[in-house]
Amino acid sequence: MDADITIIGAGIIGLAIAAELSDGRTNMYIVEKNETHGRGISSRNSEVIHAGIYYPTGSLKGRLCVEGRELLYELCREYKIPHRRTGKLIIATGEDEMGEVASLEAAALRNGVTSVEMITRERIAEMEPHIRAVGALYSPDTGIVSAHALMDYFLHAAREKGAEIACGTEVNEVEPVAGGYMISTQNREGERFSFTSERVVNAAGLYSDRIAAMIGKTYDHHYCKGDYFSIANVKKDTVQRLVYPVPEKNHVGLGVHLTLDLGGRLKLGPDATYIARIEEYKVDASKADRFYAAAVKFLPFIKREDIVADMSGIRPKLQGPGETFRDFVISEDKPGFVNLVGIESPGLTAAPAIARRVKSLLNGGVS
Numbered sequence: 001m002d003a004d005i006t007i008i009g010a011g012i013i014g015l016a017i018a019a020e021l022s023d024g025r026t027n028m029y030i031v032e033k034n035e036t037h038g039r040g041i042s043s044r045n046s047e048v049i050h051a052g053i054y055y056p057t058g059s060l061k062g063r064l065c066v067e068g069r070e071l072l073y074e075l076c077r078e079y080k081i082p083h084r085r086t087g088k089l090i091i092a093t094g095e096d097e098m099g100e101v102a103s104l105e106a107a108a109l110r111n112g113v114t115s116v117e118m119i120t121r122e123r124i125a126e127m128e129p130h131i132r133a134v135g136a137l138y139s140p141d142t143g144i145v146s147a148h149a150l151m152d153y154f155l156h157a158a159r160e161k162g163a164e165i166a167c168g169t170e171v172n173e174v175e176p177v178a179g180g181y182m183i184s185t186q187n188r189e190g191e192r193f194s195f196t197s198e199r200v201v202n203a204a205g206l207y208s209d210r211i212a213a214m215i216g217k218t219y220d221h222h223y224c225k226g227d228y229f230s231i232a233n234v235k236k237d238t239v240q241r242l243v244y245p246v247p248e249k250n251h252v253g254l255g256v257h258l259t260l261d262l263g264g265r266l267k268l269g270p271d272a273t274y275i276a277r278i279e280e281y282k283v284d285a286s287k288a289d290r291f292y293a294a295a296v297k298f299l300p301f302i303k304r305e306d307i308v309a310d311m312s313g314i315r316p317k318l319q320g321p322g323e324t325f326r327d328f329v330i331s332e333d334k335p336g337f338v339n340l341v342g343i344e345s346p347g348l349t350a351a352p353a354i355a356r357r358v359k360s361l362l363n364g365g366v367s
């Protein structure tokens, strides 16, 4: 087997790229170490379609979020992928936070998120009578989506145009050879298999720094865990929009916030804690008191006993503890070899725009 393009990793990023690059003529393989697609970071996140407010102006995170968000809504509409444009409130719980909210409005406008609007306490009370806030930035273009339905769609679209996927197959070596790269894999039974590929896209999520190292390129992921706590089902549908406090300094996390799923269930989190081990998903139930204390300030209807440890996810961050903002890396580090590193939030939202960027990189230019 020889491939024109090999994509390493079948998460939202690899699958979006596969859908974008497949054309019925290109010999494309997607290689995934798990037994099915979509079991990595893409299955452990908030499923929020971000508007693109927080990111430094001109950053890839900011630009690809804004572009990806609209592409995503279009796809969702056209292919009936479950989603909802819920809207989001970034709230001040006291007058002292209003300056911060106003500066987020300015950041949003700089980033081209022009639909945002500052709203008063009275307007908040009409929109969300059960939350407590003195003012807010309202983002009508934030929403939620079924990440799994989206990944299924991308996989289907790629396969329809000839892409093939090999699950349960781990890439453990990549070597530059004449005309491309030799990719060595091993399946779950321990069988080894090698093939050559003219071009390679490294979309291995948490492990993409390790794949990059195979071609001699050094990146270092820091793993930053986010725990979620769910709010009892009886409180379901009490709030209709996502509600975020003003973010933490240095954008390590966005603070304990309220997200919804498509069934109207309420969830708090994720928080942000750097961890040493790569896949340690156990939620620290002892954080429940802290989550409750942070959330009850703006969600006065919740009780301590409503809060139960839920799931967690792990971010592949280039930004280490105490460091400042780091952008996505989407880089053709060797001819025909594109690395995607540090693809944390808003990776889900940006996925279709990231896919377009990878396509233009491989076609010799970036738009």
Ligand SMILES: Cc1cc2nc3c(=O)[nH]c(=O)nc-3n(C[C@H](O)[C@H](O)[C@H](O)COP(=O)(O)OP(=O)(O)OC[C@H]3O[C@@H](n4cnc5c(N)ncnc54)[C@H](O)[C@@H]3O)c2cc1C
Pocket: 008, 009, 010, 011, 012, 013, 014, 031, 032, 033, 034, 037, 038, 039, 040, 041, 042, 043, 044, 045, 046, 047, 048, 049, 050, 169, 170, 171, 172, 203, 204, 205, 206, 207, 208, 211, 225, 226, 270, 312, 313, 314, 315, 316, 343, 344, 345, 346, 347, 348, 349, 350
């Ligand atoms: C807690 C949390 C909340 C988030 N919330 C949001 C949000 O609300 N909105 C948003 O836009 N973004 C969000 N994100 C970010 C988003 O989830 C990620 O950017 C996105 O899912 C990354 O997708 P991926 O395809 O790069 O990684 P993954 O989904 O992890 O896919 C990578 C794949 O590569 C495979 N792989 C790894 N190594 C190998 C190998 N050697 N051989 C073969 N296969 C390999 C893995 O098994 C995996 O399936 C969040 C992230 C986290 C952690």
